[in-house]
Amino acid sequence: xxxxxxxxxxxxxxxxxxxxxxxxxxxxxxxxxxxxxxxxxxxxxxxxxxxxxxxxxxxxxxxxxxxxxxxx
Numbered sequence: 001x002x003x004x005x006x007x008x009x010x011x012x013x014x015x016x017x018x019x020x021x022x023x024x025x026x027x028x029x030x031x032x033x034x035x036x037x038x039x040x041x042x043x044x045x046x047x048x049x050x051x052x053x054x055x056x057x058x059x060x061x062x063x064x065x066x067x068x069x070x071x072x
Contacts, residue, residue: 003038010035 002010015028049055 003042 015024015026015031016022017024017027
């Protein structure tokens, strides 16, 4: 992923098709969605005691974890 190297401008990420000979509104929407997914992936996943909820898992066991309101 180019974004992982720190690049912040991608020329053909704006609805361009056929080496920018054609523009498409539909492709612009798809490209915007993909750029959003890349941005989310770069943010990473927060892992700490609160997000793991190990205390709740130990309390209720593995079978009843989805019944806890704090998990949902």
